[in-house]
Amino acid sequence: MPAKAGIHLRFRWQAKEDLDSGLRRNDSWKVDFDSTVSQAVGLEPRIVGYQSTSMEWIETFWATYSTLVLSVGTNVLLALSIYLTLACGLLTVANAAFMGIGAYTAALLSLHSGSPFYLSLLLGAMLPAAVALLLGPPTLRLSGVYLAMATLAFGEIVRIFLLNSENLTGGALGLNGIPQHTRWFDVVAIVVAALYTLLRFAGSRIGRTMAAICQDEVATELMGLNVRAYKLFAFVLGAGLAGLAGGLNAHFTFFISPSEYGFDRGVEILAMGVLGGTGSPWGAVIGGVLITLLPELLRGLGDYRPLINGVILIIIILYSPKGIWDLTRFLQRKPVAAAN
Amino acid sequence: MLTLSAIRINFGGLQVLQDISLAIPKRGIFGLIGPNGAGKTTVFNLITGLLAPSSGTIEFQGRPLNGLAPHQITRRGIARTFQNIRIFKEMSLTENVLVAMGRQARYSALRVLLPSASLRAAQHREHSEAKELLARVGLADKSEILAGRLSYGEQRRLEIARALATAPKLLLLDEPAAGMNGAEKQQLMEEIVKLEENGLSLAIIEHDMRFVMGICREIAVLNFGQLIAQGTPEAIRANPDVVEAYLGEENEVDSASVKNLS
Numbered sequence: 001m002p003a004k005a006g007i008h009l010r011f012r013w014q015a016k017e018d019l020d021s022g023l024r025r026n027d028s029w030k031v032d033f034d035s036t037v038s039q040a041v042g043l044e045p046r047i048v049g050y051q052s053t054s055m056e057w058i059e060t061f062w063a064t065y066s067t068l069v070l071s072v073g074t075n076v077l078l079a080l081s082i083y084l085t086l087a088c089g090l091l092t093v094a095n096a097a098f099m100g101i102g103a104y105t106a107a108l109l110s111l112h113s114g115s116p117f118y119l120s121l122l123l124g125a126m127l128p129a130a131v132a133l134l135l136g137p138p139t140l141r142l143s144g145v146y147l148a149m150a151t152l153a154f155g156e157i158v159r160i161f162l163l164n165s166e167n168l169t170g171g172a173l174g175l176n177g178i179p180q181h182t183r184w185f186d187v188v189a190i191v192v193a194a195l196y197t198l199l200r201f202a203g204s205r206i207g208r209t210m211a212a213i214c215q216d217e218v219a220t221e222l223m224g225l226n227v228r229a230y231k232l233f234a235f236v237l238g239a240g241l242a243g244l245a246g247g248l249n250a251h252f253t254f255f256i257s258p259s260e261y262g263f264d265r266g267v268e269i270l271a272m273g274v275l276g277g278t279g280s281p282w283g284a285v286i287g288g289v290l291i292t293l294l295p296e297l298l299r300g301l302g303d304y305r306p307l308i309n310g311v312i313l314i315i316i317i318l319y320s321p322k323g324i325w326d327l328t329r330f331l332q333r334k335p336v337a338a339a340n
Numbered sequence: 341m342l343t344l345s346a347i348r349i350n351f352g353g354l355q356v357l358q359d360i361s362l363a364i365p366k367r368g369i370f371g372l373i374g375p376n377g378a379g380k381t382t383v384f385n386l387i388t389g390l391l392a393p394s395s396g397t398i399e400f401q402g403r404p405l406n407g408l409a410p411h412q413i414t415r416r417g418i419a420r421t422f423q424n425i426r427i428f429k430e431m432s433l434t435e436n437v438l439v440a441m442g443r444q445a446r447y448s449a450l451r452v453l454l455p456s457a458s459l460r461a462a463q464h465r466e467h468s469e470a471k472e473l474l475a476r477v478g479l480a481d482k483s484e485i486l487a488g489r490l491s492y493g494e495q496r497r498l499e500i501a502r503a504l505a506t507a508p509k510l511l512l513l514d515e516p517a518a519g520m521n522g523a524e525k526q527q528l529m530e531e532i533v534k535l536e537e538n539g540l541s542l543a544i545i546e547h548d549m550r551f552v553m554g555i556c557r558e559i560a561v562l563n564f565g566q567l568i569a570q571g572t573p574e575a576i577r578a579n580p581d582v583v584e585a586y587l588g589e590e591n592e593v594d595s596a597s598v599k600n601l602s
Contacts, residue, residue, distance in 0.1 A: 197453060204452040204463075205442040210430050219426040221387055224414035224443040224506050229592040 018042070060150065066184070070252050072246040072292045073187035075272060080194050081241035083281055084234040089214035091144060092235065093266040094151035095242040097158035098128035099263025102243025103250040104162060104169055107178045108316030110251065117181040117251065125240045125246030136232040144215075154267055162258035174257025175250075182252040188219035194241055198281040210234060214278075241267075267329070275316060277323020281335035286324050341366040341510055341541045342418075347396035357565045360396070364510065368557030369536050370543040373576075378562040380545045381423055384512050388420050389413040400510070417442060421499040421516060423545070425524035429488030433479055433498055436487050437470040440505035449515060461504065470505065477501045477531065479597050492519040497528070512540040517551050529555050543551060561585065 011285060062069075084153065085092045106124030109115040115123075139150045162169045169175065201207050212220040213227055221227045250256045276287020294312065298305045322328050342364040349357045357379045364370045372380050385391040387398060387408040398405045404415045405413055428436050431451055470507045474480050477497040482490065488497055496516055503511055516532070525548065533555055536542055546552045552559060553573040561569040561576060563585040576582055 200453050200455075201449075204449075205438065206449055206452065208431075208435055208439050209442055211431065211435075215428045215430060216426050218390065218410075219422070220439065221410045222390075222414055222420060223440040224411050225439070226409075226411050257582070332349070 002228055006031055040209065062184070067295060068292070069184060070187055070248075071180060072289055073184075073191050074249045075292045076191050076285050076288035077194060077241055077245035077248070078269045079272035079284035079291075080198055080240040081245065082236040082269050082283035083198070083276075084210075084241070085231075086273045086278040087202075087210045088215060088234045089143075090216070090231060090234070091270075092151040092238075093148055093263075093270055094132075094154050095238060096261045096263075096265035097155040098132065098239040098242035099246035099249070099265070099269075100129060100162060100258065101246070102126040103246030103256050104259070105243070106177070107175050107249030107256055110179050110181070111175065117179075120251075121244060121247040124250075125244040128243035128246075129236050129240035132236045133232070136235045137228075140228065140231045140235060143168040152263070152266070155261075155263065159258050159262045162261070169258070172257065172259075174255055176255050178250050178254055178256065180252055180254055181276050182248050187248055190244060194244075195285065198284075202281055206230075206321045207230075211275060239297070245271070246316070253268045271313065275313060275323055277320075277325030279322065279325050283323050283325030283326075306327060310318055341396070341401045342387065342543075344383070344386070344473060345399070345584055347383075347393045347398065349382065349386065349391065349394045357393075358385075359466045360562075360565075360567050362567060362570065363542045364541065364557065366541050367536075368408070369532065370541075371552040371556035371559040371573075372543060372545045372562065373547070373552055374562035377564075379565045380562055381514055383562070384420055384514055384545065387413075387512065391428050397553075414506055414508075417507070418512065419506045419508035419510070420512035421496070422504055423514040423518070425492075425495045425499060427487045427490075427495055427498050427502065429486065431487055432484050433474055433490075433501075433602060434467065434483045435488055436498060436502050437473050438466060439503045440502045441470060442464060443506060447453035447557050451470055457496075473501045473505055474498075476504070491523070493524045494496075496520065497531075504535075508540065510543070511535070513542065513544045513546075515547065515552055517546055517548050525551060539578050 076124055078099060081098070081225065082092070082095050098147060102124040105127045106120040108122060109120040110117065135154060139154070141145060142150055163172055165171070202210075209220065209225055209230055212223070213230060214224075217227055246261075272287035272291045273284060274287070277283030295305060298308055301308055316324060343362070345361050347357055347360040348355070359386060360379075360383065372383060374380055382391065384522070386393055387405070389405065389408055389412070393406070400413075400416055403416075404544075405416070408416070428439065430445045431439070447459055451459055471480060471483055474483050477500055479490075479494060479497060479501065482494070487495065490498060496519070500513070500516065515533070517528055520528060529551060532542065537554075544552065544556065553576075556573060559569075559571065559573055560567060561579075561582050567583045568585060569579045571579070
């Protein structure tokens with residue numbers, strides 16, 4: 001079964017490539033569809049007929065947008081990972097590096113030790129979390145831009161390490177031929193599980209404590225709450241999520257290289273968190289989806305795309321500095337405020 | 341209850357507190373007064389672990405507090421309010437109190453993950469306890485509005501409710517009556533006396549002399565980081581050093597507190 005799925009995926013990959021060059025779109029997916037569904041045909045002609053139209057649609061959609069859907073998923077995970085620290089008022093930009101550690105760990109395990117996909121993913125989440133556990137205590141004493149600087153430096157160290165340990169990581173050439181194990185339901189399941197966990201946390205005393213730390217650290221500490229432990233918890237859990245995103249991403253992009261986990265990616269992750277808003281995990285979801293989709297939605301603008309993209313982001317930050325999620329909170333609060 | 345022995349603290353070359361020894365008794369409200377900059381808030385910061393003394397020891401219920409983190413000291417049973425109010429402005433009043441109750445929560449972080457009847461019951465109980473605390477300081481009807489929308493006096497009372505939510509044995513109030521009008525002050529005095537009657541130990545920093553003299557059984561006076569007097573309100577009022585400390589600081593003491601002193 002895994003071998004079959006592999007072939008299947010590679011076929012889709014092929015379909016996507018065809019699409020990118022604007023050729024033979026229908027042929028590709030049809031062959032794919034025929035080969036996978038034909039077994040079922042004949043048992044229940046009518047139902048299969050009905051299914052085939054909907055499945056045709058899904059297959060077409062998938063052939064066209066699979067990369068985008070998987071990107072949305074991993075970006076939402078990354079946004080959730082930075083939401084955790086932002087919600088505590090911590091400006092960290094190490095998440096790209098944690099993603100890189102996770103991606104390389106998972107990819108190397110899959111490539112060389114032939115470990116099962118889910119084990120690779122798990123270890124790809126645990127190693128960055130362990131690194132964060134070591135990095136956290138010294139750096140989380142810092143605040144504001146100093147913390148940002150320290151985590152930025154850490155990110156560079158990771159990138160340069162990946163670049164220079166050629167024997168292990170392939171250096172600048174990256175890792176090639178990572179098995180494409182990531183299926184859409186893996187991404188969906190992990191995003192849903194992460195979102196559920198963080199929503200449960202946010203609605204409990206853990207979320208309240210994080211919000212309190214964000215507003216006044218000293219006062220929170222004097223409520224008998226171990227502020228450092230909470231910050232470390234958020235940092236480590238965030239690193240684990242980023243690593244998970246890295247592992248998932250590596251197993252569908254086929255290829256990874258150190259440059260993907262540099263400063264640009266760090267800023268992009270930060271933008272997702274800030275844009276969506278740190279008031280709720282839903283903010284991170286909005287930010288992750290928006291930052292991924294906006295360039296696609298603006299595709300028609302051609303060369304002006306990055307410009308308009310930037311303008312939209314600036315407008316959102318200007319008019320809702322606490323992120324898009326804050327707008328919805330404003331709408332919710334209004335009747336309550338009026339009642340008082 | 342709490343004893344400071346030979347406490348000294350220097351900020352660079354500046355001696356902020358010199359050889360302070362005082363004892364906050366278990367019963368009877370303890371007052372700490374003195375002109376601005378005398379080091380009163382520094383004493384509270386030392387007790388709550390925000391500052392470490394350069395030398396000297398602090399003991400609470402016979403156990404030393406030196407070297408403990410602020411949250412550990414709070415867990416031992418010392419809570420405080422702040423001179424410059426530090427409520428969580430973007431949270432509702434209930435949430436403010438719930439944060440402070442977090443430590444005593446009867447459910448673990450992992451139990452949060454699965455919705456269950458018992459979890460909901462625990463959270464419900466937590467909410468009603470928070471409402472009770474707010475009712476004790478007369479803020480029950482405002483429990484769901486954002487704390488930042490409260491008046492100055494109400495914010496101070498919210499701080500007291502929040503401090504009480506940590507289940508303290510000793511409560512340190514830093515200028516609780518600042519910014520309150522006469523009626524509010526009177527109400528606050530009654531509330532504080534009631535807290536004391538319910539078995540809470542209290543220490544208060546306050547500039548309003550009528551307030552301090554009205555509720556404190558024992559008062560210590562700080563001036564330029566030194567303890568210049570300690571005793572009953574009557575003894576403090578009659579102490580020539582105290583009168584001199586206040587009158588000698590014409591620029592720093594508002595005339596109201598001088599008038600109240602005499």
